[in-house]
Amino acid sequence: MGFVLITIDSLRLGDMAHIDLPDAQVFPCVSCAPITSVACASIMTGLYPPRHGLRNLTGYSLRKDVTTLAEIFKAAGYSTHAVVSGPPLKKFSGLGRGFDTYDDNFESFMRPYQQVLHAAPSLPNDDHDDFFLWLHFFDLHPPFPVHDCSLKAVFDARRSMLEGINDAIYKLAQRNSVDRFIVTSDHGEGFCLRDKPMWLGHGERLDDVDVNVPLFLGGFKDCWHPWALRQVDILPTVCREFDLQVPIGIDGVAAQDQTEELWAYSESYLRPHRAFPNLRSVRRGLELLVWGDNVFSCRGAENYDAMRDLLAKLGGPRPEGGEGDGLAPEERAKIEDQLKVLGYL
Numbered sequence: 564m565g566f567v568l569i570t571i572d573s574l575r576l577g578d579m580a581h582i583d584l585p586d587a588q589v590f591p592c593v594s595c596a597p598i599t600s601v602a603c604a605s606i607m608t609g610l611y612p613p614r615h616g617l618r619n620l621t622g623y624s625l626r627k628d629v630t631t632l633a634e635i636f637k638a639a640g641y642s643t644h645a646v647v648s649g650p651p652l653k654k655f656s657g658l659g660r661g662f663d664t665y666d667d668n669f670e671s672f673m674r675p676y677q678q679v680l681h682a683a684p685s686l687p688n689d690d691h692d693d694f695f696l697w698l699h700f701f702d703l704h705p706p707f708p709v710h711d712c713s714l715k716a717v718f719d720a721r722r723s724m725l726e727g728i729n730d731a732i733y734k735l736a737q738r739n740s741v742d743r744f745i746v747t748s749d750h751g752e753g754f755c756l757r758d759k760p761m762w763l764g765h766g767e768r769l770d771d772v773d774v775n776v777p778l779f780l781g782g783f784k785d786c787w788h789p790w791a792l793r794q795v796d797i798l799p800t801v802c803r804e805f806d807l808q809v810p811i812g813i814d815g816v817a818a819q820d821q822t823e824e825l826w827a828y829s830e831s832y833l834r835p836h837r838a839f840p841n842l843r844s845v846r847r848g849l850e851l852l853v854w855g856d857n858v859f860s861c862r863g864a865e866n867y868d869a870m871r872d873l874l875a876k877l878g879g880p881r882p883e884g885g886e887g888d889g890l891a892p893e894e895r896a897k898i899e900d901q902l903k904v905l906g907y908l
């Protein structure tokens with residue numbers, strides 16, 4: 564059995580119209596955080612950030628006592644490989660745990676999807692080998708390679724990049740050895756307050772455009788619902804599809820087991836930007852509650868008890884947990900230089 568997970572960084576829910584994949588069901592999906600490594604950690608663990616411990620781009624890493632999807636596949640005898648393409652996903656994040664190979668070998672602030680595919684181990688041509696492959700594409704992440712910085716030019720550039728990415732994924736998904744695949748994103752893109760004038764970006768805000776992303780499930784059975792899934796639901800959904808043990812006590816619920824839409828939690832603790840408050844949100848359907856140090860907004864939220872239960876489980880408003888990132892000073896300086904290019908610092 565072969566399973567390929569592709570995360571397209573900064574893919575917005577509205578981009579789903581540019582993606583056409585064989586035998587795939589598409590869902591809206593709520594990101595746990597508009598920050599790459601934080602969201603990917605929730606995909607990989609089925610846990611919300613306060614519980615997996617990776618709360619920001621640096622300074623945190625995945626808690627050592629949580630189980631990753633790669634560890635689950637590896638324990639079941641699968642070979643496990645990952646190729647990533649952005650600085651937040653370097654090995655210091657802890658996301659390489661459970662992978663036989665975790666390729667984060669690039670020197671610049673990113674590498675394009677063609678290089679990611681080139682670095683990936685060649686897949687078997689038939690269905691005899693069990694493998695899990697994770698590819699992370701960073702091409703849609705700002706800064707955009709456009710001379711004309713109008714919004715139209717940016718969206719045209721995004722669409723052009725997506726056409727190439729879609730062709731590559733389509734070919735990958737049609738390989739005989741790929742039995743199931745998932746294509747999704749870590750977070751969306753909204754108007755980013757860091758840039759002046761305001762520009763497309765992500766990190767601080769938890770509006771719908773920042774956290775709503777598409778989720779394509781390729782070849783999965785019995786998953787369809789008319790409601791949004793959550794990033795924490797991806798791990799248990801994959802485990803149910805591949806008949807693997809779901810870790811006890813995770814926050815996600817397999818799509819196959821859901822009978823109603825569930826509350827989705829998101830947070831943003833982008834520490835360097837204290838001018839904008841840290842935010843947390845819960846949402847379900849059209850109901851939404853967003854709050855921060857001095858911010859409270861609400862849209863049709865009626866079930867406050869359910870929200871209070873979720874927040875009580877996830878603890879206080881300040882980011883805690885995590886085990887440090889273990890970066891040496893020169894490594895930290897290098898990563899911070901790359902994050903500056905991406906607009907975070």
Ligand SMILES: [Zn+2]
Binds near residue numbers: 598749
């Ligand atoms: Zn990202």
